[in-house]
Amino acid sequence: MKEYFQNIYTALSTIFIGMKVTFKHLFVPAVTIQYPDVRLKLPERERNRLYVNMDDCIGCDQCARACPVSCIEIETVKSLPTEDLGKTSNGKKKALWVTKFNIDIAKCCYCQLCVLPCPTECIYMTDVFEFSEYNRNNLIYSFSILTNEESEQKKNNFAQFELLKAAEKEAAAKKAAEEKIQKEKLSTETKPESENKAQN
Amino acid sequence: MIYESFVDLFGNEILAMFLSGAMPLTFILIFVLFAVLFERKVSAHMQDRLGPMRVGYHGILQTVADLLKLIQKEDISARDNDKILFNVAPALVFAGSYAAFAAIPFTSTYIGSNIDLGLFYIVAASSLVVAGILMAGWASNNKYSLLGSMRAAAQIVSYEIPTMLVILAIVMITGTLNLSTLSEMQTGYFWNWIIFGGPNFGIDKIIFIPLMIISFIIIYTSSLAEVNRTPFDIPEAESELVSGYHTEYSGMKFAMFFLAEYANMFAVSAIVSVLFFGGYQSPFGYLGKTLDLAWLIPFEQLFWFTAKGIFFVFVQMWLRWTLPRLRVDQLMTACWKYLIPIAFVNLLLIGIITIL
Numbered sequence: 001m002k003e004y005f006q007n008i009y010t011a012l013s014t015i016f017i018g019m020k021v022t023f024k025h026l027f028v029p030a031v032t033i034q035y036p037d038v039r040l041k042l043p044e045r046e047r048n049r050l051y052v053n054m055d056d057c058i059g060c061d062q063c064a065r066a067c068p069v070s071c072i073e074i075e076t077v078k079s080l081p082t083e084d085l086g087k088t089s090n091g092k093k094k095a096l097w098v099t100k101f102n103i104d105i106a107k108c109c110y111c112q113l114c115v116l117p118c119p120t121e122c123i124y125m126t127d128v129f130e131f132s133e134y135n136r137n138n139l140i141y142s143f144s145i146l147t148n149e150e151s152e153q154k155k156n157n158f159a160q161f162e163l164l165k166a167a168e169k170e171a172a173a174k175k176a177a178e179e180k181i182q183k184e185k186l187s188t189e190t191k192p193e194s195e196n197k198a199q200n
Numbered sequence: 201m202i203y204e205s206f207v208d209l210f211g212n213e214i215l216a217m218f219l220s221g222a223m224p225l226t227f228i229l230i231f232v233l234f235a236v237l238f239e240r241k242v243s244a245h246m247q248d249r250l251g252p253m254r255v256g257y258h259g260i261l262q263t264v265a266d267l268l269k270l271i272q273k274e275d276i277s278a279r280d281n282d283k284i285l286f287n288v289a290p291a292l293v294f295a296g297s298y299a300a301f302a303a304i305p306f307t308s309t310y311i312g313s314n315i316d317l318g319l320f321y322i323v324a325a326s327s328l329v330v331a332g333i334l335m336a337g338w339a340s341n342n343k344y345s346l347l348g349s350m351r352a353a354a355q356i357v358s359y360e361i362p363t364m365l366v367i368l369a370i371v372m373i374t375g376t377l378n379l380s381t382l383s384e385m386q387t388g389y390f391w392n393w394i395i396f397g398g399p400n401f402g403i404d405k406i407i408f409i410p411l412m413i414i415s416f417i418i419i420y421t422s423s424l425a426e427v428n429r430t431p432f433d434i435p436e437a438e439s440e441l442v443s444g445y446h447t448e449y450s451g452m453k454f455a456m457f458f459l460a461e462y463a464n465m466f467a468v469s470a471i472v473s474v475l476f477f478g479g480y481q482s483p484f485g486y487l488g489k490t491l492d493l494a495w496l497i498p499f500e501q502l503f504w505f506t507a508k509g510i511f512f513v514f515v516q517m518w519l520r521w522t523l524p525r526l527r528v529d530q531l532m533t534a535c536w537k538y539l540i541p542i543a544f545v546n547l548l549l550i551g552i553i554t555i556l
Contacts, residue, residue: 008538012417018522022246032250 047110048129050103052143056088056122059096063114063123071107072114075100077154080161088120097158098144099151105131106139202310224301224312231506232462236263238510239517246521273451278341281448285339289332290449290456296328297464304470305380307480307501318379319367322471323360326426329464330356333435333445336457340448348444351528352428352435358535359425359432365543366419369550370394370475373408379471383479390483395476404553411550416476418543420512423468425535427461430520434528469512470505480505 033040042048059076076096079085085094115124133139146154202223206216237252237260244251252259277286300322302312315321330353337349373394374382385399386392395412397405425432428444436444446457473479480501488496526534 008542015519015523019518022518022522025248026242026245028248030245030250031248034250034253 047125051126053122054145056120059098062117066113071104073102097154101143104140228463233263242517243521270455276450280341282339285335289336290453293332294460297460299325300467307498309498319377337445344441348435348441359422362422362539362543366415369547386478393478427464431523469509473508
C-alpha cells in the first residue's frame with residue numbers, strides 16, 4: 001500500500017521536475033547558428049579553396065611539382081626581351097608568360113603543400129568552402145589572366161622570336177663560317193707570301 | 201444564438217445549418233495551421249533550437265507551405281490495400297473528431313447543437329475515431345499499421361473508463377450533461393469554476409477542491425492517452441512502428457489524419473476547460489459588461505475559450521517534449537492500477553459529499 005502511494009508520488013513529482021526543466025529551456029537562447037546567414041568564424045589556419053594571385057605569379061612551377069595529387073597544371077612561355085612583364089610585389093622580376101594555370105579543385109586534397117614553396121606567396125588558401133557544382137568539369141579552375149588568343153599570340157611570338165633567333169644564329173653561323181673560310185683563304189693567300197718571305 | 205440569426209438573415213434553415221456547421225471547421229483549420237507551427241516552435245525552443253525560420257517572419261508561413269506541399273503530393277495506395285476501407289478511414293477519423301465539436305460551446309451565442317446529452321454525445325462520437333484507426337490499420341495491409349492501430353484501439357478503449365468516471369463525478373455535482381449549461385453555471389469569476397469547487401458556497405466547496413484537482417489530473421492524463429500524444433503515443437511510436445496506422449498514407453489522406461489529431465487535441469482541451477475551467481467564461485468578468493457593450497461579450501468569450509483551449513494544448517505539447525514514451529505494460533498499469541481505482545474512490549467521495 002505504501003509502495004502504491006510512493007509510486008504515485010514519484011510519478012507526479014518527476015513529471016513536474018521534468019516539466020520545470022523543459023519550461024526553463026523554453027527561454028534559454030537557441031544555440032542554432034542559421035548557417036547561410038550567420039557563419040561561424042573559421043579557424044585562422046583553415047585550408048579551403050585555393051586561389052592564385054596571377055599578378056604575383058612568376059610561373060616557376062614549384063607548386064605543381066609539390067602537389068602530391070598533381071592537380072595543378074602550369075604552362076609557361078618565355079617572354080621576349082622587348083616585353084616588360086613588371087615585377088611581383090616582393091620585387092622579383094617576371095620573365096614568363098603563364099599561359100595556363102589550371103587547378104582541378106576536385107582532385108585537391110587541401111594539404112597546403114603547394115602554398116609553402118611559392119617564392120612570391122601568390123598561391124594561398126582562401127576561406128571559401130562552398131563551391132559544389134553539378135558538373136565535375138566546372139571544378140577545374142583556370143587562373144591564367146591571358147585569354148586563349150593572347151596565349152596563342154604569346155606562343156606564336158615566342159616561336160617567331162625563336163625562329164628569328166635561330167635564323168639570326170644561322171646567319172651569324174653562316175657569316176662566321178664564311179668569315180672563317182675567307183680568313184682561311186686569306187691565310188692561304190698570305191701564307192705562301194710569308195713562306196716566300198721566309199724563303200727570302 | 202448564431203443559428204437563429206442565420207435563419208433570420210437568409211430565411212433558409214438548410215443554408216443556415218450548413219453555415220453554422222461549417223464555423224467550427226474554419227476554426228479547426230485555422231487552429232491546425234497555428235498549432236502545427238506552435239508545436240514545432242515549442243519543441244524547438246524546449247530543445248534550445250529555433251524551429252522553422254525560413255518561410256515568412258520566424259517561419260510563420262511554414263504550415264501553409266507544408267499544406268501546399270501535401271496537396272501536390274501523389275496519392276499513393278499499395279496494390280494489396282483494401283481500397284474502400286483505406287479511403288474511408290481518414291474521413292471517418294476526421295469525422296469522429298469533428299463530430300465532437302458539435303456539442304462544444306464556443307461562446308454563449310454559438311454552440312453547434314445545444315443537446316442535453318452533450319458530454320455523453322462527445323464521448324460516444326469520439327469513440328468513432330477508434331473504428332477509423334482500426335480501419336486504417338487493417339486496410340493498409342502493413343504489419344506496422346496493424347500493430348499501431350491495435351495498440352491505439354486498446355489504449356483508447358481502456359482510457360475511456362477513467363474519463364467516463366470523472367465525467368460521472370462532474371455530472372453528480374452539476375446535475376447536467378449539457379455543456380452549455382455547464383459553462384453557464386461557472387459564470388462570474390474564476391472561483392466559480394468547478395476546479396475551485398463550483399459556483400456554490402459552503403463547506404463542500406473547500407472539500408471539493410482537492411478532489412477536483414485529482415479528477416482534473418485523471419481526466420487530463422486519460423484524454424492525453426485518447427488523442428495518442430506522447431507519453432502515450434505507442435500507437436504511433438516512430439522508433440518502433442514507423443508512424444503507426446498512417447504509415448501507408450500520403451498526401452491529403454495523411455493530412456486528414458494530421459488534421460484529426462490536432463482537432464482532437466483541441467477538442468479534448470476544450471472539454472477539460474469546459475468541465476473544470478469555466479469553458480468560455482472569463483475569469484475576471486467581462487469588459488463588455490462594464491462598458492455596457494453587449495456585442496463585445498461573445499468575442500471576449502471566444503477569446504477566453506480559445507485561450508484556455510490553446511493553453512491546454514500547450515500543456516500537451518509541453519508534456520510531449522518532456523516525457524519519454526511509456527511501454528505497453530506501463531501504459532496498462534497506469535490505466536488499470538492507478539487511474540481507474542483512484543477515479544472510483546474519487547467518484548465515491550464526491551457522491552457521498554453531494555448526497556450529504
